Amino acid sequence: MRPVTTAAQVLDAMQRAKAGASAYCTNFFPAQPKLQGWIEHGELLGEFRDRSAFFARKDRDFWHWYFCAPDVETLQREMGELPFLRIERAAVDLVGSEASLGGLVRVAGGAGFRPYARLLRLARAGQPGPADAGNEASEVVCADKADRQAVIDLLETSFDRYADQLPMSYEIEAAIEARQILVVKREGTVGALLFFETQGLTSTIRYWVVGQRFRSYRLGSVLMRHYFAAQNAARRFILWVTAANEDAVLKYQHYGYHPDGLVDHVLVNEMIRP
Numbered sequence: 001m002r003p004v005t006t007a008a009q010v011l012d013a014m015q016r017a018k019a020g021a022s023a024y025c026t027n028f029f030p031a032q033p034k035l036q037g038w039i040e041h042g043e044l045l046g047e048f049r050d051r052s053a054f055f056a057r058k059d060r061d062f063w064h065w066y067f068c069a070p071d072v073e074t075l076q077r078e079m080g081e082l083p084f085l086r087i088e089r090a091a092v093d094l095v096g097s098e099a100s101l102g103g104l105v106r107v108a109g110g111a112g113f114r115p116y117a118r119l120l121r122l123a124r125a126g127q128p129g130p131a132d133a134g135n136e137a138s139e140v141v142c143a144d145k146a147d148r149q150a151v152i153d154l155l156e157t158s159f160d161r162y163a164d165q166l167p168m169s170y171e172i173e174a175a176i177e178a179r180q181i182l183v184v185k186r187e188g189t190v191g192a193l194l195f196f197e198t199q200g201l202t203s204t205i206r207y208w209v210v211g212q213r214f215r216s217y218r219l220g221s222v223l224m225r226h227y228f229a230a231q232n233a234a235r236r237f238i239l240w241v242t243a244a245n246e247d248a249v250l251k252y253q254h255y256g257y258h259p260d261g262l263v264d265h266v267l268v269n270e271m272i273r274p
Helices: 007-018 032-040 072-079 102-110 134-139 145-158 169-177 219-230 246-254
Strands: 044-048 053-059 062-069 090-097 113-125 181-186 189-199 202-210 236-242 258-269
Touching: 007 032, 007 044, 007 053, 007 062, 032 044, 032 169, 062 072, 072 102, 090 102, 090 113, 102 113, 102 258, 113 246, 145 169, 145 181, 145 189, 145 202, 169 181, 181 219, 189 219, 202 219, 236 246
Parallel strands: 062 090, 202 236
Antiparallel strands: 044 053, 053 062, 090 258, 113 236, 113 258, 181 189, 189 202
């Protein structure tokens, strides 16, 4: 695989895989700003074949694996020919309805991937949220540059790097600049945070977490109430949550979120061990 140097390379390769495809399959849906960031930071590799394209994105000590193929049969044949997956630590996300993913899960399994986690997408219609937390809401502020390392530390100690698509340092800096990370500070550090992205009329919670020693202060509730109040123009709210984390699922359901039918099967290869 070789470094990808322009977004045009990616788009051209995807178009070639789609051309004349009978049953196009992919797990690669990069938003343009994210794609450009990966390329600028030298994180994206690609291998382009006549009828398929494969991409690997560096993330800490492993790679996220992506594919574009005209059909499952071509994907199965060509993934089996790639030495990259036998020598590098890699994870793959397969997103869709449960019924649509069986073939892709089998292909990934044949290429050496095994199940690691299953995520649910939850959605909530735009509607008046819980009442703002009054004076408590004044504790909520947007993270600033000085909070960057505390945000990184809280995310990396609270989430699974293979399953939860943790942001890189430069992505956190950009989110701070865009005022997309709400925090409550305690004892001179970030006690809780809510990291979100709003595009058009859809707002997505990427991460919502309270530091272990601050969990008796209801800081998560304060953040969520503030978030809904601040994003009251949104018509749709979505997020991803690990299906096995029943406590988190119940908390989101308390705020009006419910599964919308999309799932994300996260698989890892044999190079990644518990």
